[in-house]
Amino acid sequence: MADKEDKNEENVGGTFYVDSQCIDCDLCRETAPNNFTRADDEGYSYVFKQPENDDEIEQCREAMEGCPVEAIGDDGNE
Template sequence: MADPEDKNEENVDGKFYVDSQCIDCDLCRETAPNNFTRSDDEGYSYLFKQPENEEETAQCLEAMEGCPVEAIGDDGDT
């Protein structure tokens, strides 16, 4: 389960985030490309934009559910 105290520093503030457990598998970036991107220097994903509509929210939830290491969190903040 993702740890809100261990968020990657590049995440934008808001409901969704990626923590340091990320293994850079690319699933989230493929599932929700409008919201997740990669830190090339560090080799992990982070959320560069919070979802702005129902489609993006659904894609972020799908990415969270599919993450093999549960590095994507939803802390309920808006």
Template sequence: MADREDKNAENVAGKFYVDSQCIDCDLCRETAPKNFTRADDEGYSFVYKQPESDEEREQCIEAMEGCPVEAIGNDGED
């Protein structure tokens, strides 16, 4: 389970985030490319834009549920 106290610094404020457990597998970036991107120098993903539509929200949830190391969190904040 993702740890909100261990969020990657690049995450924008809001409901979804990626924590330091990310292994850079690319699943979230493929599943929700409008919301997740890669910190190239660090080698992990982060949320660069919170979802703005139902479709984006569903893609973020799918990415969270599919994350192999459970590094994506949803803390319920908007």
């Protein structure tokens, strides 16, 4: 389970985030490309834009559920 106290610093504020457990597998960036991107120098993903519509919310949730190391969190689902 993602730890909101261990969020990657690049995450924009809001509901979804990625924590330091990210292994840079690319699943979230493929699943929700409008919301997740890669910190190239650091080698992990983060949320660069919070979802703005139902499709993006669903894609972010799908990415969270598929994350192999549970590095994606949703503050709205605690």
